[in-house]
Amino acid sequence: MGATKTEHFTDKQNAIATLAKALGHPARVAIMEYLMKVDTCICGDIVNELPLAQPTVSQHLKELKNAGLIKGDIEGNTICYCIDERAIDKLQSYFANISTKLEKKKSNCC
Amino acid sequence: MGATKTEHFTDKQNAIATLAKALGHPARVAIMEYLMKVDTCICGDIVNELPLAQPTVSQHLKELKNAGLIKGDIEGNTICYCIDERAIDKLQSYFANISTKLEKKKSNCC
């Protein structure tokens, strides 16, 4: 065994897990924050921002892209990566929803 | 290598990554949603809710607990697990913040 049994869970659960998993590494959180920080997203120098080798950063970018958190456009020699707002919105509304429900419930235990 | 280089990132980045990583598996998302659904948190039968064996569920619960997403109180023979609102609040405000900033910026590329 060892492989996640995705087929047993709902699409929504898998979708949230995929997004969360992509952010489950500090380098990828750092990449997202860097993409937030720079105004334009000429994002060639993410490598210089991170304490990781170029292939490693490239791999992290690929995972963020696969998860749908960022999108990238080829621009001549370089690639312009930027945050896909839709993914952030999904996460934001998911947690806001939980937060609201928890507030109403006012946990009567633990 | 293969071990995450946590020491190179900020505490906040690592904190978000830890929470996100814990939610990076559909079973753990499902557990959180189940804990939301049940009013009281007599949580003995999470195993029956999930298509996973008891030791696997126990392990997932442990990870959620280590990440600070849930807390558990021993209660006689059973354990009462429930969501730790503080963790949800952290995630909620983190994504809300990003969402707001993105809205202001109105992405001028990609």
Add this chain to the structure above:
DNA sequence: AATATTTATCGTAATATTGCAATCTAAATA
């Protein structure tokens, strides 16, 4: 006390992730 119930832990196999050196590709420039 003996048995059942609930949850945790151990051990282990299968698989996935992390990280990087080396290499490749394609556009940019000399």
Add this chain to the structure above:
DNA sequence: TATTTAGATTGCAATATTACGATAAATATT
């Protein structure tokens, strides 16, 4: 055209995760 530059891909070693059977620990019930 040769060279540089930006980024992806390959291959591999180290480590982590996922899953579960077997078993342990501790309370509950008979």
